[in-house]
Amino acid sequence: MFKSLKNFIFTTNALLISILFIVVFIFTTYLHTTLVQKEAIKHADIVSNQVFSSMYQVMKKGWGKKDIDDFINSLDKNFKNSNFDITIHRSYLIDELFGKAFQEKSDNRVRNVFQTGQKYTFTSFKQIRNTMPLLAKKDCLTCHTNAKENDVLGVIDIEQDLINIINDTFLEYIYFLLTIIPIFIFASYMTSKYSSNKILFSLDKFREKVEKINRVEDLSLIDEKHCSSKSFKEINYIIKEVNNLSEKLKNIAVDKELLEFEVKLLDKLIITSDMIKDWRVYIKELLVDINLVMETTSLITIFRVGDEHYEIDIFWYGVPDDGIKRNIESYIAHSIENDESFDAISDYEFKHNIAYRDHIVNNDEYQNFDHRTKTLFLESPKIGGIVGISVNSIEVYDSVKNIVLDSILTTMANLVGSIKAIDKYTNDLEFYAAHDPLTGLFNQRIFMDMMDNEIHRADRNDYPFALMVIDCDNFKPINDRYGHTFGDKFLQEFSKVLSEMKRAEDILSRYGGDEFTLILPNCDIAGAKNIGDKITKRIEDFRLETPEGDFTSVTVSIGVSIYPHHATTTKELFIIADGMMYKSKENGKNCIELPTQSDISDIIKEKNEKSTLLLKAVSNNKIVPYFQPIQSSATGDIEINELLMRIEIDGKIISAKDFIEVAENMSLINRMDIMVIENAFRKIQDEKYEGLLFINLSPKSIIVGDYMRNIIDLILKYNISKDKIVFEITERETVKNFTILEKFVLNLKSEGFKFAIDDFGSGFSSFHYIKKFPIDYLKIDGEFLININKDAKDKAFVHSIITLAKDLGVKTVAEYIENEEIKNTAIDMGIDYLQGYHIGRPKRDVKNIIE
DSSP states (O other), rough: OOOSSHHHHHHHHHHHHHHHHHHHHHHHHHHHHHHHHHHHHHHHHHHHHHHHHHHHHHHHTTTHHHHHHHHHHHHHTTTTTTTEEEEEEEEEHHHHHHOOOOOOOOOOOHHHHHHOOOOOEOOHHHHHHHEEEOOOOOOGGTTTTTTTOOOOEEEEEEEEHHHHHHHHHHHHHHHHHHHHHHHHHHHHHHHHHHHHHHHHHHHHHHHHHTTOOOOOGGGGSSSSGOTTSSSSSSHHHHHHHHHHHHHHHHHHHHHHHHHHHHHHHHHHTTTOOHHTHHHHHHHHHHHHHTTSSOOEEEEEEEEEEESOEEEEEEEESEEEEEHHHHHHHHHHHHHHHHHHOOOOOOEEEEEEESTTTSSEEOOOHTTEEEEEEEEETTTTTTEEEEEEEEEEHHTTTTTHHHHHHHHHHHHHHHHHHHHHHHHHHHHHHHHHTTTTTTOSSSSHHHHHHOOOOHHHHHHTTOOOOEEEEEEETTTTHHHHHHHHHHHHHHHHHHHHHHHHHHHHHEEEEEEETTTEEEEEOOOHHHHHHHHHHHHHHHHHHHHHHHHSSSSEEOOEEEEEEEEEOOOOOHHHHHHHHHHHHHHHHTSSSSEOOOOOHHHHHHHHHHHHHHHHHHHHHHTTTTTEEEEEEEEEEETTOEEEEEEEEEETTTTTEEHHHHHHHHHHHTTOOOHHHOOOOOOOOHHHHTOOOOSSEEEEEEEEHOOOTHHHHHHHHHHHHHOOOOGGGGEEEHHHHHHGGGHHHHHHHHHHHHOOOOOEEETTSSSSSSHHHHHOOOOOOEEEEEHOOOOTTOOOOHHHHHHHHHHHHHEEETTEEEEEOSHHHHHHHHHHTTOOOSSSSOOOBBBBOOOOOOO
16 A cells, blocks of 8 residues: 555654544543533622622612612623523512512422522533522511521522533634644654654665675675664664574575576586587586686596496696696595595596696695595496595685585586496496306307308308307206306306317307307317317316305207208207207217217208197197196195196197297297187186186296286186186296396286296295295295105205295195105195195196096
């Protein structure tokens, strides 16, 4: 409403003075009226007494009626133009002696005075009325013989009109007030002007100081020293409080330039491929930008680029002299030696980078700078280092700029750390795209490419080459007994032995599992036989200490094929060498087999026949579901059936394991899995089976994107309850695809399915899986059950699995229940379910009872 303090003060003062004037007016008016009334009453009393005294004197002289009438007429004449109206009323005592005379008619007040003989005074705003009795005195009895002393002989009634008196005096009073109103207005204006000027003067001074504030540093302009003795103490108090606020703001506020700088800094630090490639250029540009807001000499990055090798980059804003370089290198070296994060490393190098060559950094300038650092170490990937900055010492004592410095260091640490991590990941991806992550050898994909290249090179140079497939004999028992960790270590050491045995030009690869391939350029049958013999003998001597303190070893079975003598394509060369490897195993292992022409024909024929038969079976839906019963230990009922795959060829039922490898090579395994599941669902729908169904998942099926969607479609199609389906994954196979498996299992559980781990306990990673996965069933590896009544260690291990499962609320299933003795032991130990040939063999029909 009021847009200025001055108007507010003036209006307020005018309003207050107006109210005061009205209050004074009302009060003085009331006082004036009251005083007039009091004076009128006094005057009326005087007049009444004078009239009474005069009347008494007249009567005392014995005047007659005529004298009394003349007296009364004279009163009327004298008071005719006054405010008094005088009336004399005679008593009946007078009328009895002297006769009746004309007189004003008396009212109740007059009659009351006649009766009581008491004076009566009535006062109102308009008039004052005094009614007084004329009492007979002793002297009066002489004439008034019919009266007694103190009898009322008459009444004098005097009325005084106050209206005219008040009006006359009130008008004079109003005239007086009208003359002093301008004085009130002028006083109001002057007081408003004085008070507003007094306040506005102090506020204008304060406003001038505030208007000069453009940066955080300018807050010091508002200081207690600017408090004036002429100002109100309240305003000075406000200035003091604002000064305290400015001190607080200086500790937390950020200048617009600093904020804009940080925003631009974030814009610059978007990691792109160009930044990863030329990150040093970006850091130099960053150093130039930093100097726009604070004086900075150098930026330092110390990051690990190898297992124990560190790369130290020093980015200078200007060109330093050699002495400054030596000083900072000495400072960094000393810091590294005293930092536990670096473990007293000694393998590092310095790189100096100049951002702005038109500026020279001299020693005097450098001495005025302080160093700040930020450390970043990551466990995975193994990246770590320190980022430092050298700024003017004055900047260090600025709390706000300290925050900005910390932000810059944190951003740089994350930036450079991310660049190093991305660069490491990129290099790792490039490496592992071609190499096996466990052994560092070429992987299967590169092996196939190398084979193709070697065929082309052999054709150009007209020389033969050999392909060797090498497989470890009896590696599975080692892996099962000592666990996957030791198994992985064994394969690493085994691959090192093979690497030592090969020639420099030979190409060694890990094909998968414990199977390796070796390409021998410019090598014929005799050469391959000679190298193979050396490898078998060397492996015979290979020993590796186990976790139990003893030593273990393996032999190798080697199959060989020669280009172009045995085949001319990569696929055929591998099939032949792989077939010879299996022939070596059939012939007692620990030997090398070279193919004869008959072997080649048989291998090619067998592979082609299997491929043809498999395609025929899939095309005609001859993928047959078989069901193996699983018995409840508590009830003896068959509550679960495990789904197994069989293939029907020419009326014969063949185990799927005989075709799995071919099916995987032909990319048919996923289609076969879906087919056998659908046929099983149709079967249990027809037979109204209500128990649980265990379904084995192929590791290759897990990575197929639409696998789960196809399963759900079948569930809906055949009206199968999801909680009746338990997906079963073999632990040995999960190791290779742990991340994919984890995501798959979580999706599986979210859909409402159940989950089981098969062959639990076959490796040291078993307890890791039970911790990571939300499993419902543990199928204990049958290898522990076969000898459970003969081997105390097996029994103890099974007991520990049962105890763990019960604590976690997981059901246990014992495999390989081959006789009644094993069954009874399993039941006594508390295993929930039993599976094995003694319980029931796989059959085409699914039943709820044992046949």
